Amino acid sequence: MNLQNFTLFLHVSGVIVWVGGMAFAWACLRPALAVLPPAQRIPVWIGVFNRFFPLVWMSIVLILASGFGKLAMIGFANGPRAWHWMMLTGLIMVAVFVSVWFGPWRRLRQAARTEDWTAGAAALSSIRRRIGVNLVLSGITVAIATIGLAVL
16 A cells, blocks of 8 residues: 555545535434424534534544645646645535534534524524535535546
């Protein structure tokens, strides 16, 4: 095994954790919890995000370090155009996650502390929309990473 294989392994592992977790939360967990009243649903989401968000941060570090590392190994100017587009969409995904972390995630926890379930539901809705955006971006990124290598 060489360094290229190892960095690709780290990159794909980070993507699997982040995108897989988002897909599960958005498509499976969200509909299942929708039947609960906010006073029950919001604490469950906080528990889920308390476990998932540290994994997202770890995934972001792995993805960025391995992606920039692969580009640095071959030289940014020599990298396939698709890799540069993948970097752009990935950085946008990171920005969306950071906006969740510093925005609605904080509001959600504050709403739970004060038992303001209306504010909590609004914050949770904002997180859901941003996860949806990141799921779309992740699909675009995967298309760039695969089809884009042949087209771009």
